Amino acid sequence: MAGAGTLAPVAFAEAAEGQAETKVLTGRFEPGTADFVYLPVEVPAGVSQLSVVYSYDKPAVPSGTPGNSCDIGIFDNRGTALGGDGFRGWSGGFRDRFSISRTEATPGYLPGDITPGIWHIVLGPYTIAPQGLNYRVEVTLTHGPAGAPYRPNYPSERTRTRGRQWYRGDCHLHTVHSDGKRLPSEVAAGAREAGLDFITSTDHNTSSSHGVWGEFAGDDLLIMLGEEVTTRNGHWLALGVRPGQFVDWRYRSRDGELPEYQRAVHRSGGLCVAAHPYCPWVGCNFKFGYTGFDAVEVWNGPWTWDDDAAVSEWDNTLVESVRGKGSWLPAMGNSDAHNPGQTIGLPQTVVLADALTRDAILDGIKAGRSWIAESAGVDLSLAATGPRGQAAGIGDRLAVAAGDKVAVRLDVSGVPNGTVRLITDEGQVFQQSLPASGSGSVSWLTTPAVSAYVRAEVRHPLADGSAGAPALSAGLNFGAMAAMTNPIFLDRV
CATH class of the missing domain: 2.60.40 (Immunoglobulin-like)
Structure with a gap:
């Protein structure tokens, strides 16, 4: 796991039904703090809802110096082990609060029982100003009956087949379940308006949107499930994963953990795609190399200089594959659309597939039977x-x-x-x-x-x-x- 630390636990006692108890923790991170810091929370029996509010200071910094940025998520009593079952949600730096109950949860988080035991709030100080980062975390546990269980509605992996033809799709899209501002319904509507046949949901570091897409899929629009695995050394797309599958992101290139999660995606029948490799933002520039990846996203959103760089590097890998007579890495293009002002399907990958199904589309992408267009026009x-x-x-x-x-x-x-x-x-x-x-x-x-x-x-x-x-x-x-x-x-x- 990338550098991690654990703070002293916060303990709660059992309480009467209907009672809510809040505890506040404050602390400070200095520059050089570990990538992830865990705050243990001792959750007693009888809790129906867990809520968290957090904040941190943002002192002024000189131009060119990163300021404070701190992400947040949570793991339940099953633990924080890499690739384990304890993941219950992540909102990065996109929200300052979240709640989880058996029936519902804030987008980015997974509904389910608030089981007794030690939960861990995870803080991710992404960048820290020279002055340090002072944080405040407020945890509220509400006691009472658990409520009705959440019922996910996953999309079908198949549509009524149209046979072998070229299908257009966008495999990098965000919703309110991470840092996007579109609802899933709005993304589906935008995909249809763009003339797309398929899309993949790829919210950052969470599978929470998987259970809502079934309502918006249809024979005219295949919706596949995925995740943008957002590490500190670059982002990659897990495409076509199984419903509810979580792909861990708490590692850097030097840790050697990436192959385990590539294998997990491949075991599920999905694909691993290196995303926007020359993106200039902190943590976005791709540092893992392309071993174990099935494709590379050389065109991300409206065409810019970093896409030119990605295409040039990709072309060099083609020459290398010819010399070694080995496998080659197909190119993809996706919109990475987050907000209403960003065009879904700009660009789009056009895939020759035997049918409009998850397996057929992924097979076409992996085989490189595809090209990229700026629009359906x-x-x-x-x-x-x-x-x-x-x-x-x-x-x-x-x-x-x-x-x-x-x-x-x-x-x-x-x-x-x-x-x-x-x-x-x-x-x-x-x-x-x-x-x-x-x-x-x-x-x-x-x-x-x-x-x-x-x-x-x-x-x-x-x-x-x-x-x-x-x-x-x-x-x-x-x-x-x-x-x-x-x-x-x-x-x-």
């Missing part, structure tokens, strides 16, 4: 054809003789005045502009001897209206991405 196809009619599509391998001519064709629509780029292990090898209509086709010839793979990008014009070009310059070489594909590999036989 953009469409494309990429194919490679050998001299005897052998054909391969996105994510496939075309095996032909080293000197055989391979015809590559890209058809695209929805990108007015866009720039088509074909990229191989040598870099950009072809460029052509699209007309004002946004639709066009390009063809290009190569051989496996000179091209280990080929992939396509479609870019918007630069701000001055120009198409862009590979260059060593202070400015951007190309405009924002409109669409990009996973590669077609050209294998020499």
Whole structure:
């Protein structure tokens, strides 16, 4: 476990039904405090609700110096062990209070019995100002009958099949169950409005939203369950996990714990995806490497410089996979939408799958049979054809003789005045502009001897209206991405 500490316990006595008792703890964290500090709370029998309110000071700091930021969550009497069963909720720094009862809980937290024993409030001092961080935690236990049990409504893992086709989806979305401002109902409505066929719920470090999605799924919208595993050394997406599955996040790269949680996701049939690897915020830049991951999110939200960096690094991994003749890491794009001003489905991953089901969509993502679009208004196809009619599509391998001519064709629509780029292990090898209509086709010839793979990008014009070009310059070489594909590999036989 990442650095952790434990404070002295707070004890409560048994009380009469209807009585509430509150205790307050104050303390101080100095710079260099452990990542997680646990406050034990001795919970007696007969408690129907546990409530917590916390606060901390935020002294002024010089520009460029992190100020105070402290997260919060809770584990029940089953303990705080990594990967254990004790997790009961997390709100990070998004809320200053929460409550849990058998019937309901604050979003981010899991309803259920307030079982007697030692619970642990977990404080996570994310950043600490040079002056230190003074905190106050107020714990209230209310005694009384437990109430009716919570009944989760999980979404189906299948829809009425539409057969093998391209399905559009967004696999990185947040709700009020973490730091988002949309209700699950609003996320589902936004996905339908964006023309999506599937989404994945990925709230930070909690599975609390899993039990509400069943109401909003349907044959027109597959809703898969997940989590954005938010560590101090980067974020990753656990996609398509089983209902209620919790994936632990209390470790850093140096701790060596990540593979255990990757295996847990894989055992459940899910996928592990490295998220926004070049995000510049504290704790977001991805430090784990890509071993054990099934895909990498190279495009996160509206196109920015960090997406360009992620695509460049990902392209290097493709070359490495060719040299080693090993597995390769498919690319994904997701919106990471949190708030009403952020567009669900910008971008979206378009997956070739045998059916609109959890297993089929995840299989397509893992195989790299996918491409990324900024919206449902953009469409494309990429194919490679050998001299005897052998054909391969996105994510496939075309095996032909080293000197055989391979015809590559890209058809695209929805990108007015866009720039088509074909990229191989040598870099950009072809460029052509699209007309004002946004639709066009390009063809290009190569051989496996000179091209280990080929992939396509479609870019918007630069701000001055120009198409862009590979260059060593202070400015951007190309405009924002409109669409990009996973590669077609050209294998020499």
